[in-house]
Amino acid sequence: MDRLFQALADATRRDIVARVLVAEYSVSGLAEQYDMSFAAVQKHVAVLERASLVSKEKRGREQIVRGEVDGVQRARRLLDDYERIWRQRVDRIEDILGEDEDRT
Amino acid sequence: MDRLFQALADATRRDIVARVLVAEYSVSGLAEQYDMSFAAVQKHVAVLERASLVSKEKRGREQIVRGEVDGVQRARRLLDDYERIWRQRVDRIEDILGEDEDRT
DNA sequence: CGTTTCTACAACCATGTGGTTGTACGTTAC
DNA sequence: GTAACGTACAACCACATGGTTGTAGAAACG
Numbered sequence A, B: 001m002d003r004l005f006q007a008l009a010d011a012t013r014r015d016i017v018a019r020v021l022v023a024e025y026s027v028s029g030l031a032e033q034y035d036m037s038f039a040a041v042q043k044h045v046a047v048l049e050r051a052s053l054v055s056k057e058k059r060g061r062e063q064i065v066r067g068e069v070d071g072v073q074r075a076r077r078l079l080d081d082y083e084r085i086w087r088q089r090v091d092r093i094e095d096i097l098g099e100d101e102d103r104t
Numbered sequence C: 001c002g003t004t005t006c007t008a009c010a011a012c013c014a015t016g017t018g019g020t021t022g023t024a025c026g027t028t029a030c
Numbered sequence D: 001g002t003a004a005c006g007t008a009c010a011a012c013c014a015c016a017t018g019g020t021t022g023t024a025g026a027a028a029c030g
Helices: A002-008 A011-022 A027-032 A038-050 A069-103 B002-008 B011-022 B027-032 B038-050 B069-103
Strands: A054-059 A062-067 B054-059 B062-067
Touching: A002 A011, A002 A038, A002 A069, A002 B002, A011 A027, A011 A038, A011 A054, A011 A062, A011 A069, A011 B069, A027 A038, A027 A062, A038 A054, A069 B011, A069 B069, B002 B011, B002 B038, B002 B069, B011 B027, B011 B038, B011 B054, B011 B062, B011 B069, B027 B038, B027 B062, B038 B054
Parallel strands: none
Antiparallel strands: A054 A062, B054 B062
């Protein structure tokens, strides 16, 4: 989870994720999209790969990057849990208020 | 967004978020829960506050920390977008396969 | 073959992060 | 008033991060 959210905590990396979820890119193809060195983009891809947000597949001399929706879903599920926890508290509070109304 | 995901990229901070979504805690009340200094917990709370994941309210000499679900939702919505993007790609691929099936 | 392309990785630098301790200040309790 | 409590903040440290350049290997092209 740490690595997952850490990977998402960078605008360039979030953009890479959005791109490779739509279409396949080679690492150099991605590097062309950004105003930074190839090595920098390569590092970003490595961070995303360690977080299971993308996967790489060797194709000839290129490395094809694909988006992995599983990682996205793992993160989303945690946030869903948080929202669920929050709603349960709200419901509990409303229950208490409801009981008060019954009595008044 | 950077600050949001950055804030979530730490297990202690995620635990704090989960706690304060359920119930209110003072900063020192939170600090008791963890095996680290008060100042460290205080910093974590500050990070969460800057990310709009919690809010603080002064009550006497204590500072009450509450969970803010809006921040959670902002993050979740982005991940929802990613999943939607991914599903559209899958649908597109299935459409292409469907067309093939029509022709064969 | 040699050259170009794509990739990987190391070394380096500036800055940020997660932790510590220490100090200071407002609030509560005695 | 004084002591204890809760908080804030600065200074410091070790380490991670995001960027750079440089070097080197594997695959494609002439």
